[in-house]
Amino acid sequence: MNTTETIGQSSSTLDRLEAQSVHLLREAYREFKSLVMLWSIGKDSTVLLWLTRKAFFGHVPFPLLHIDTGYKIPEMIRYRDEIVRQWRLNMIVGQNVRALAEKRTFPDGRLTRLDCCKTLKTEALKYTLSGEWPRLRFDHQAGRYVEEAHGEAFTGVIVGVRADEEGSRSKERYFSPRDRDNDWNAGDQPPELWHQYKTDFAPGTHIRVHPLLDWTELDIWEYIAREAIPVTSLYFDRGEGRRYRSLGCHPCTKPVVSTARTVDEIVAELRTGKFANVAERAGRAQDKEDGGGLETLRRAGYM
Amino acid sequence: MNNQDDIEQMNVVVVGHVDHGKSTLIGRLMADTHSLPQGKLEQVRATCARNAKPFEYAFLLDALKDEQAQGITIDTARCFFKTARRRYILIDAPGHIEFLRNMITGAARAEAAMLLIDAREGIQENSRRHGYIMSMLGIRQICVLVNKLDLVGYDQRVFNALRAEYEGFLRRLDVHPLRFIPVSAVNGLNVARRGDAEMPWYDGPTMLEQLDALERPPSLRELPFRFPVQDIYKFTEGGDERRIFAGTVLTGSVQVGQGVSFQPSGKRSRIRSVEAFNAAPRSQAFAGDASGFTLETQLYIRPGELMVRDDQPSPLIGRRFRANLFWMGRAPMIQGKTYKLKIGTAQAPLKLVAVLSVLDAADFVSERSKQQVDRHDVAECVMETHRPIAFDRVDQLLQTGRFVVVDDYEIAGAGIALERMDDSDSTVAEHVRGREFAWEGGSVTPADRATAYGHASKFVLLTGADPGKLAALAGSIEQALFRSGFKAYYLRPANALRGLGADIQFRGEMRDEHIRRLGELARILTDAGQIFVTSLPDADEYDLRTLELLNSPNEILVVRLGEASDVSMPAHLTLPAGVEPDTGVAAVCRLLREKKVIVDYQI
Incomplete structure (x- = not known):
């Protein structure tokens, strides 16, 4: 459908969203030297990865980072490594190895869901970004992950959060500074206008870049359909009348009732408004703890 | 679908x-x-x-x-x-x-x-x-x-x-x-x-x-084409040879074959292709597209330039402009301090020259006169950038007439440009005048040194696209002059960056600070009677004029390696990009003789 003619006549919502995300990615790449993109293997950050290839004309000029909690659905890891090989991505994996060895997790019954998220995701992310914990990097020649002891610290992190996902995310900036402890001060954020973002920062500040802020769940799926972006099969019903709408760790993520087997069927299902009144992350148990679970997690550096 | x-x-x-x-x-x-x-x-x-x-x-x-x-x-x-x-x-x-x-x-x-x-x-x-x-x-x-x-x-x-x-x-x-x-x-x-x-x-x-x-605002496609160059990519992985000028089209449209120029450098070329990943081939780009172009000629420009069409009205180019400014910074905007201007994808050091009027916050109608712009003030003021910028008057083209001002890492001001103002008397010129007025000469005069050394002093600047070739030629010139008994010194750019420029980065608006330091250094070394040689890859007209000004009253000789894509670029000597070192050295020595830096019989 995207012939030269239609682009020449009028741009669709998807064209506008794509152009904006591409602009933000290029801005981040020009301004920040040690940049990394978080790839959670889910649909949003996979669209973000695709937009990166759009922005850089088929190339992905910075590394991708996945925080593996050890509880991810195995299909997610298989899918990840397949794409890594196919697109020859510079892939880094981080993990809280010690917590897993000591069984300090929710599935082991030692932590609440919220504390488990903090330990396996937030903490692992913080120390993997800083380079203090070892990272695994995919070695394309050897065809496997190889440990790197001392990696560089990443100061710019590109994240695929969307404003429509949840209340606190609707207040994010495209370029959002965090201090050394990843603290986010939602009341004191830099202004953004006229394609100008905060790209100057004092030493010690970290920047989170959010190129997908204005996308909705439906936009994401329509774009996946339009561009034929490969996504993990967990999003589709495989005969059990259920599919995942949001992906996380298997002990805390529940599928929704749905018979959508293809991307087009998901788009059709979302358009019916079937989920219009059900939060996308409703299957994510940690959001429900402590009244505003995700907000609490985000203040501490959760994505 | x-x-x-x-x-x-x-x-x-x-x-x-x-x-x-x-x-x-x-x-x-x-x-x-x-x-x-x-x-x-x-x-x-x-x-x-x-x-x-x-x-x-x-x-x-x-x-x-x-x-x-x-x-x-x-x-x-x-x-x-x-x-x-x-x-x-x-x-x-x-x-x-x-x-x-x-x-x-x-x-x-x-x-x-x-x-x-x-x-x-x-x-x-x-x-x-x-x-x-x-x-x-x-x-x-x-x-x-x-x-x-x-x-x-x-x-x-x-x-x-x-x-x-x-x-x-x-x-x-x-x-x-x-x-x-x-x-x-x-x-x-x-x-x-x-x-x-x-x-x-x-x-x-x-x-x-x-x-x-409500209606959607009218299309921006009918306006003059404005494309702020966000970045220039050459990803060589997988044998990719494309050199792509990437950015978002703000207004207008452009198609393959169109003659374009880059402002403020004035360099010209023609669109060879419109690039995209996983999309049908296209020959046009429109307002709103995050696009990328390849050009028909090799062109060296930096991100921040504004690409415009040859057949449409040009943007204004200047350093001094009148603007309406809304200030959000905690600290007021004051005169004498250097801020950073961001307009389109361009960034430039900025100074507040004068506050013309400030709207009263109580009624937003009456005006007050003051010398600074406080938080939440709306002011009409005159501002000046360190180097020329390309922009449009906001009443003619809104999208390229608006800008932000960065103070201490934060976007502190937002403004709209009302008109370009005369900038013939720049702050650099003013600085040089003041410096020369106060310059303390010793009992050893420049003429004394020239007599003793057997040659005049000169600042020789090599520029061109290839830093390696520039360095090789500059090194050969230093060697040839030194062997003939002249006081010649070649400052290798990397040494200048590691020493004099150790506290700043050679990118973005900090590049201008490097050039300022280089100009001041040239003024000192030429005062010391040296033939001071250095190279500055991709120098544009403005860089050269700034160096010339900072080195004055002493003189600069510009040697260019390879043709400039911009014809207005001043150079005293242009050598082919692939010139042999010996031939190049001979040509430069000939120029030095013509300029009476050295006398005929010496080389």
Whole structure:
């Protein structure tokens, strides 16, 4: 459908969203030297990865980072490594190895869901970004992950959060500074206008870049359909009348009732408004703890 | 595939003075159009009951804990809802003065604005400020909602009086609201449903009807082509040979074969291709496209230049301009301090030259004279950049006439350019005049040194595209001159960067600082009687003029390796890019003889 003619006549919502995300990615790449993109293997950050290839004309000029909690659905890891090989991505994996060895997790019954998220995701992310914990990097020649002891610290992190996902995310900036402890001060954020973002920062500040802020769940799926972006099969019903709408760790993520087997069927299902009144992350148990679970997690550096 | 391309989307910002009821209005609109997630209303009601406080629609939006505690919106929140006509993103902008930066962020994303006024409190300082900011942001579709009519007994006279007063104020800013609507957000009247029982005197549309009546702003495609170069890519992985000029087309359109120029450098070329990943081949690019081009000729420019079409009006190029500025920084904007200007993708050091007038915050009509721009002031001022920038007057092309000012890592000001001003007497020229006036000469004169050394002093600058070839030629020149007994020294650029420039980076606007230091160093070494040789890859006309000025009263000789893509580039000698070192050295020595730096028989 995207012939030269239609682009020449009028741009669709998807064209506008794509152009904006591409602009933000290029801005981040020009301004920040040690940049990394978080790839959670889910649909949003996979669209973000695709937009990166759009922005850089088929190339992905910075590394991708996945925080593996050890509880991810195995299909997610298989899918990840397949794409890594196919697109020859510079892939880094981080993990809280010690917590897993000591069984300090929710599935082991030692932590609440919220504390488990903090330990396996937030903490692992913080120390993997800083380079203090070892990272695994995919070695394309050897065809496997190889440990790197001392990696560089990443100061710019590109994240695929969307404003429509949840209340606190609707207040994010495209370029959002965090201090050394990843603290986010939602009341004191830099202004953004006229394609100008905060790209100057004092030493010690970290920047989170959010190129997908204005996308909705439906936009994401329509774009996946339009561009034929490969996504993990967990999003589709495989005969059990259920599919995942949001992906996380298997002990805390529940599928929704749905018979959508293809991307087009998901788009059709979302358009019916079937989920219009059900939060996308409703299957994510940690959001429900402590009244505003995700907000609490985000203040501490959760994505 | 059939997707929702045919469904429009529009961003609408809701602004107003604190406590005039924005969050209530949006909460009400969301609830009455059944746009809230299932259970959200019940959940908030239950929370209120548990804490023994009355339910308010505003709580629906206050997703952040901070806001619930303070009872005010501190940042823009976005709500999505849909009508038969289009999808809306409603931006709830904070009204509190402390959070004006957040309000501007929200409003800058909007195509239309709903301005809210409290019928009891009337027009407040922020009502005026917000009206002004809407006009400055270029939002033309504005609708004024007079809220809390329930608290004034739905009195038509209150509504009419407020309308007359506010309309009069906005007219002076050249802002003409589409409509004034009397509403009661708390009771949901004239929001999503009509309030005919309470306000039979009003026969206009409800807020929801008015939203659907808004039009999308006209296309930017018919305007002159403006493409700020965001970056230049050459990803060699997988044998990719393309050199792509990437960026977002702000206005207009361009097609393959079109002659283009880059401003302010003035370099010219022609579009060879429009590049895209996973898309049908295309030969055109339009306003709004995040695109990329390859050019027919090898061109070395830096990100920040503005690509424009040869067959359309050129942008203005200059260093000094008059502008309206809105200041958000904690520290005031003062004269004598260096700020950073960001316009399009260009960045340049910026100074405040003069404050012409400041609008009074109390009424936003009368003017005060002062020497600095304080937080939340709107000022008309004259500013000057260190190097020339390309821009348009905001009345001619809004998109390339607006800019932000960075102070201490933060975007502290937002402005619109009103006109270019004469910049023949630059701050660099002024500096050099002052420096030379105060320069302390010794008892050894330049003539004494020339006699003793057997040659005059000179600053020889090599420039071109290839740093390696420049270094090789400069090294050969140093060697040849030195062996002939001349006091020649070649400063290798890397050494200058590691030493003199160790505290700054050689990119972005800091490149100008390097060039400044190099010019001052040249002034000293030529004063010391040296033939000072150095190389500066990709120097543009402005770089050379700056070095010439800083080195004055001593002279500079510019040697170019390879043809310049910009014909206006001054050079005393141009050598072919592939010249043999011996041939190059001979040509440079010939030039030195012509310029009487060295005398004929010496080499």
